[in-house]
Amino acid sequence: xxxxxxxxxxxxxxxxxxxxxxxxxxxxxxxxxxxxxxxxxxxxxxxxxxxxxxxxxxxxxxxxxxxxxxxxxxxxxxxxxxxxxxxxxxxxxxxxxxxxxxxxxxxxxxxxxxxxxxxxxxxxxxxxxxxxxxxxxxxxxxxxxxxxxxxxxxxxxxxxxxxxxxxxxxxxxxxxxxxxxxxxxxxxxxxxxxxxxxxxxxxxxxxxxxxxxxxxxxxxxxxxxxxxxxxxxxxxxxxxxxxxxxxxxxxxxxxxxxxxxxxxxxxxxxxxxxxxxxxxxxxxxxxxxxxxxxxxxxxxxxxxx
Numbered sequence: 001x002x003x004x005x006x007x008x009x010x011x012x013x014x015x016x017x018x019x020x021x022x023x024x025x026x027x028x029x030x031x032x033x034x035x036x037x038x039x040x041x042x043x044x045x046x047x048x049x050x051x052x053x054x055x056x057x058x059x060x061x062x063x064x065x066x067x068x069x070x071x072x073x074x075x076x077x078x079x080x081x082x083x084x085x086x087x088x089x090x091x092x093x094x095x096x097x098x099x100x101x102x103x104x105x106x107x108x109x110x111x112x113x114x115x116x117x118x119x120x121x122x123x124x125x126x127x128x129x130x131x132x133x134x135x136x137x138x139x140x141x142x143x144x145x146x147x148x149x150x151x152x153x154x155x156x157x158x159x160x161x162x163x164x165x166x167x168x169x170x171x172x173x174x175x176x177x178x179x180x181x182x183x184x185x186x187x188x189x190x191x192x193x194x195x196x197x198x199x200x201x202x203x204x205x206x207x208x209x210x211x212x213x214x215x216x217x218x219x220x221x222x223x224x225x226x227x228x229x230x231x232x233x234x235x236x237x238x239x240x241x242x243x244x245x246x247x248x249x250x251x252x253x254x255x256x257x258x259x260x261x262x263x264x265x266x267x268x269x270x271x272x273x274x275x276x277x278x279x280x281x282x283x284x285x286x287x288x289x290x291x292x293x294x295x296x297x298x299x300x301x302x303x304x305x
Contacts, residue, residue, distance in 0.1 A: 008046060009305055012048040014210075019056070046259075046305060059076065105144045110149060114150045114151070153170070162200055
């Protein structure tokens with residue numbers, strides 16, 4: 001709980017507990033001890049923890065950890081995973097309502113329904129809008145004053161989708177644009193403000209970057225180009241460079257974002273491709289909560305998010 005290398009400079013952190021994928025968790029359950037240790041580390045980085053789903057008791061374990069660690073200022077963004085399977089979607093939503101009925105609104109900062117469902121084409125924009133409207137109605141019926149959001153790629157947001165949520169949450173990864181680490185912070189800001197923030201002009205809606213980060217190893221991304229000379233190089237030095245240009249400046253201008261992510265997710269190795277082995281390497285730390293060798297989290301002269 002007192003790691004001098006960790007600084008609470010991130011407005012939010014994206015987090016998925018180890019072994020929290022259904023149905024794998026039926027046989028290999030996530031550990032409360034592991035989640036509590038994770039949350040102890042996360043609390044030194046941020047006051048807001050974003051979850052992606054409700055399966056495998058992950059939300060309950062995070063809330064229990066926050067309670068046992070007496071982290072009175074840490075909030076959870078309640079995540080609901082949506083996909084092409086109605087049974088999965090209904091299960092996730094039912095679990096969300098049970099959590100809200102049991103705990104009320106107080107432990108939560110908001111509700112995020114779905115992540116990149118439009119990008120994956122799991123649901124149409126109309127189908128997603130119907131789910132969002134239904135959730136909004138249920139929150140109102142329960143007298144729960146929680147902001148409603150969905151997150152998708154910055155390119156997938158439209159004026160219509162923005163009208164159906166309280167917060168526009170865009171996943172924006174400069175690494176996949178093929179820009180260098182030196183250019184990444186400026187590119188991210190320009191993309192976000194011109195593609196997504198403009199959708200809420202003249203309204204009281206908020207804007208968050210729901211994912212932004214840099215992989216520590218795994219190859220080079222050229223974005224949409226088939227080849228490139230420089231590109232986005234996955235590495236510790238490049239991760240540090242992006243943080244140096246992004247983190248403290250974001251504190252200064254009040255940018256709301258979730259850093260992706262605190263810990264590596266080894267289960268994602270299945271999505272790696274030859275020469276693109278970065279899917280499981282986005283963490284500031286490894287899966288055992290060890291800060292990766294050479295990673296330097298900015299201290300922003302003692303300022304905190």
